[in-house]
Amino acid sequence: MDTHTRKERLIGVVMLCAGLVYLVMTMNLPRKGFIDAAFVPYVLAFILCLLGVLQLMNSRKPANAGKPAEADDGEKVPADYPTVLKTLGLIVLYTALLSTVGFPIMTALYLYAQFIVLTPAGQKVNHIGYAVIAVVASLVIYYIFRHGFDLLLPSGFLDI
Template sequence: MDTYKKKELVVGAVMLCAGLFYLILTMNLPRKGTIDASTVPYVLAVALCLLGFLQLLGARKAVQPEADPDEGAPKTVADYPTVLKTLALVAIYIALLETVGFLIMTVLYLYAQFTVLTPHDQKVKHLSYAITAVIASIAIYFTFRHGFDLLLPAGFLDL
């Protein structure tokens, strides 16, 4: 068995084991009904198990590619400032979430993250970023609050 096939099998086995571990942890969550806070973890655990199983099946027939398709492509340089800005934004979001509240912090975080992730050669679209951040935050808030019956930090708004 060649090295490429072994690597593919290892990836599939690790995915399947991680999915099974996650599924076992999910089974320990308290249940309130058919659709509750544990529904999404169940879906994710089953999906991870399925992907691991499919990876194992595909690895049996795996053939090492003749040439690397990215061989002639120009090398990209890691953008460390963007990574550091993202980590800082996540840390600020977590630190202020309880005090300021989910809606306000999520709008601010999403808008700032959209701005950070905008490529340098493109113009920042402030209005569309702000509208997208507001709509996404409201949709997420009401989905969790009324759909899953979970309380999110209200902060200043106390809805």
């Protein structure tokens, strides 16, 4: 077994164990119904366990299947550090302004800006499509958390 396969299996085992520990800890939370404060931790624990199992299954594939991305001519594609730095900057800005501006507006602005950052360089930016998706997603998420889970998200100066 080569080093790559061992690392992949170790990652899978660690993820599965972390998911199981998180699931056991979540089981100790008091329950008041199907959707309550323990619902999201249960979902996250099951997802982490599932990812661990998928990682273990993926580690059984040959090591050459996990080679780094290469261009069509066989050269390695360089890492895109500016995109990573822009994303980190957007996340910092989002968290800094979330309580002041509010979840619906900041989430819509963050998603719109993130869509633009992640648009490939050779592709035209679809401003209208990105704006519509960002606004609709922000409002749907806010509505689900506010009325479905009965959890308050910062509404900022909208005071919804």
